[in-house]
Amino acid sequence: MSGTGTHGNAIPITPVGRGTAKGALRTQLQTACSACNLHELCMPGGLSAEEVSKLDSLVAARRRVKKGEALFRAGDAFDALYAVRLGFFKTRVTAEDGRDQVTGFQMPGELLGLDGIATERHSVDAVALEDSEVCTIAYSDLERLSQEFVPLQHQFHKVMSREIVRENGVMMLLGSMRAEERLATFLLNLANRFRSRGYSQAEFVLRMTREEIGSYLGLKLETVSRCFSRFADEGLLAVNNKSVRILDLDKLKAVVGDCRPGI
Amino acid sequence: MSGTGTHGNAIPITPVGRGTAKGALRTQLQTACSACNLHELCMPGGLSAEEVSKLDSLVAARRRVKKGEALFRAGDAFDALYAVRLGFFKTRVTAEDGRDQVTGFQMPGELLGLDGIATERHSVDAVALEDSEVCTIAYSDLERLSQEFVPLQHQFHKVMSREIVRENGVMMLLGSMRAEERLATFLLNLANRFRSRGYSQAEFVLRMTREEIGSYLGLKLETVSRCFSRFADEGLLAVNNKSVRILDLDKLKAVVGDCRPGI
DNA sequence: CGCGCTGTTGAAACTTGTCAAAGTTTGTGG
DNA sequence: CCACAAACTTTGACAAGTTTCAACAGCGCG
Numbered sequence: 386m387s388g389t390g391t392h393g394n395a396i397p398i399t400p401v402g403r404g405t406a407k408g409a410l411r412t413q414l415q416t417a418c419s420a421c422n423l424h425e426l427c428m429p430g431g432l433s434a435e436e437v438s439k440l441d442s443l444v445a446a447r448r449r450v451k452k453g454e455a456l457f458r459a460g461d462a463f464d465a466l467y468a469v470r471l472g473f474f475k476t477r478v479t480a481e482d483g484r485d486q487v488t489g490f491q492m493p494g495e496l497l498g499l500d501g502i503a504t505e506r507h508s509v510d511a512v513a514l515e516d517s518e519v520c521t522i523a524y525s526d527l528e529r530l531s532q533e534f535v536p537l538q539h540q541f542h543k544v545m546s547r548e549i550v551r552e553n554g555v556m557m558l559l560g561s562m563r564a565e566e567r568l569a570t571f572l573l574n575l576a577n578r579f580r581s582r583g584y585s586q587a588e589f590v591l592r593m594t595r596e597e598i599g600s601y602l603g604l605k606l607e608t609v610s611r612c613f614s615r616f617a618d619e620g621l622l623a624v625n626n627k628s629v630r631i632l633d634l635d636k637l638k639a640v641v642g643d644c645r646p647g648i
Numbered sequence: 649m650s651g652t653g654t655h656g657n658a659i660p661i662t663p664v665g666r667g668t669a670k671g672a673l674r675t676q677l678q679t680a681c682s683a684c685n686l687h688e689l690c691m692p693g694g695l696s697a698e699e700v701s702k703l704d705s706l707v708a709a710r711r712r713v714k715k716g717e718a719l720f721r722a723g724d725a726f727d728a729l730y731a732v733r734l735g736f737f738k739t740r741v742t743a744e745d746g747r748d749q750v751t752g753f754q755m756p757g758e759l760l761g762l763d764g765i766a767t768e769r770h771s772v773d774a775v776a777l778e779d780s781e782v783c784t785i786a787y788s789d790l791e792r793l794s795q796e797f798v799p800l801q802h803q804f805h806k807v808m809s810r811e812i813v814r815e816n817g818v819m820m821l822l823g824s825m826r827a828e829e830r831l832a833t834f835l836l837n838l839a840n841r842f843r844s845r846g847y848s849q850a851e852f853v854l855r856m857t858r859e860e861i862g863s864y865l866g867l868k869l870e871t872v873s874r875c876f877s878r879f880a881d882e883g884l885l886a887v888n889n890k891s892v893r894i895l896d897l898d899k900l901k902a903v904v905g906d907c908r909p910g911i
Numbered sequence: 912c913g914c915g916c917t918g919t920t921g922a923a924a925c926t927t928g929t930c931a932a933a934g935t936t937t938g939t940g941g
Numbered sequence: 942c943c944a945c946a947a948a949c950t951t952t953g954a955c956a957a958g959t960t961t962c963a964a965c966a967g968c969g970c971g
Binding site for chain 1: 764791794795802805806818822823863864
């Protein structure tokens with residue numbers, strides 16, 4: 386099963402499209418959810434193998450998005466959801482006065498576009514942070530299929546609810562944590578998500594700039610940079626530009642919950 | 649139709665249950681969504697009259713929640729959604745270390761409990777800020793009915809998506825606004841929601857304390873109090889404890905978007 | 912190879928938080 | 942219905958945390 390020396394079911398997170406034979410093979414094999422090694426993390430979630438195969442009909446098109454390009458923009462008509470297959474995205478909202486706020490970072494297996502259902506127009510921009518690839522799920526198809534297919538409907542509701550819960554967590558972070566706690570929380574969250582995908586939880590490369598991290602965490606980029614430096618000084622992290630290695634996971638966790646250790 | 653001198657289709661926002669004959673009559677008449685004057689704002693949303701009548705079967709029980717009591721708590725098993733019928737709620741998340749964060753305020757016509765779908769346990773507390781009343785919608789019934797009833801499914805998805813979009817807005821507020829902007833945004837949002845319900849948008853009574861406002865806005869209660877005082881000094885508001893009157897709507901709006909008027 | 916974007920660091924300014932005290936309102940029980 | 946206690950609000954003075962401004966270093970892309 387495992388230990389063959391290959392990456393097993395881990396998807397390389399490096400930019401796609403370098404045109405290797407192996408890449409071409411993978412693309413061909415994994416057109417279907419049932420063959421996708423992300424299906425545990427993605428929409429198929431708790432569905433049975435048989436049920437997942439029904440999903441395959443939904444995922445019509447694949448789409449590549451180059452680094453810096455938008456998958457969709459606020460104001461665009463909504464007609465599909467997107468599952469990140471490869472790469473890394475950010476979503477952001479822009480206020481009338483031009484300020485913008487990063488509202489999330491999405492990695493393989495995560496869904497984009499849920500914001501569009503409310504008004505049938507997107508309310509955020511989804512921008513690729515590296516060359517990426519998504520599965521397109523036409524929303525009308527999803528609605529139709531989940532009509533006749535109870536577990537899919539249930540699963541979809543869970544995905545939306547999970548997003549609501551995630552945002553509650555971000556509100557807690559933004560509303561009542563200090564800079565170091567915010568960054569530590571963010572790094573621990575990233576580490577967990579990498580781990581779920583079969584990557585090292587201790588060592589990873591950030592796809593976003595300090596400014597994007599700062600926007601997400603409600604901080605200025607200088608503050609983010611200073612916090613990284615402080616964590617490095619204290620031996621919690623080894624930071625080299627965008628690559629981060631967690632040296633002391635326990636201490637990093639302690640940064641988060643240090644305010645009222647007793648209560 | 650209107651202009652009879654009564655409140656028409658406006659629901660009095662004062663505490664319920666004083667046992668007047670009129671109150672008893674209303675309770676009896678409005679057990680059904682089709683007879684509820686909130687149906688424009690609530691789940692029935694864009695549904696036709698005929699469609700709404702199908703909803704009635706869903707709304708089995710009504711439930712009263714006294715001021716200060718919880719409709720549900722984080723960790724409780726999830727089995728129903730609740731539509732606020734009368735009164736006012738807050739939702740809050742609590743961190744392991746005891747800190748808590750208000751994640752929303754819900755008024756009549758708004759839904760509570762969407763957080764519970766993800767894990768089948770609630771992840772927030774929902775607490776009544778005044779004596780309140782909710783319609784209980786069993787989630788299993790909702791799933792079943794929306795299975796055979798497309799517009800309901802669609803409407804429910806919209807409600808969830810709307811909540812995601814709302815939370816994006818709160819992230820913007822918490823992540824990149826200053827104290828005065830946050831409070832102004834909050835007041836304008838309240839004003840709009842009161843207006844949609846047929847109340848004055850210029851004059852209303854806050855159901856929550858300064859501390860709860862502060863928690864929602866990521867500020868300390870003293871900061872909230874100072875901002876109120878400053879708005880009053882500048883002639884934007886008349887503030888008397890919990891009652892607020894907006895004196896200069898345009899200036900209040902200007903507070904929000906004053907950072908980069910040009911760009 | 913150089914220009915621009917990204918990241919780091921320092922010092923000063925500013926916003927918000929903390930602590931403290933006093934006033935006000937609300938709720939409860941006699 | 943009044944009195945008292947608890948909860949809430951306001952305000953001031955001061956402290957702390959974060960932002961702002963500025964300068965410079967490093968890396969990557971053209």
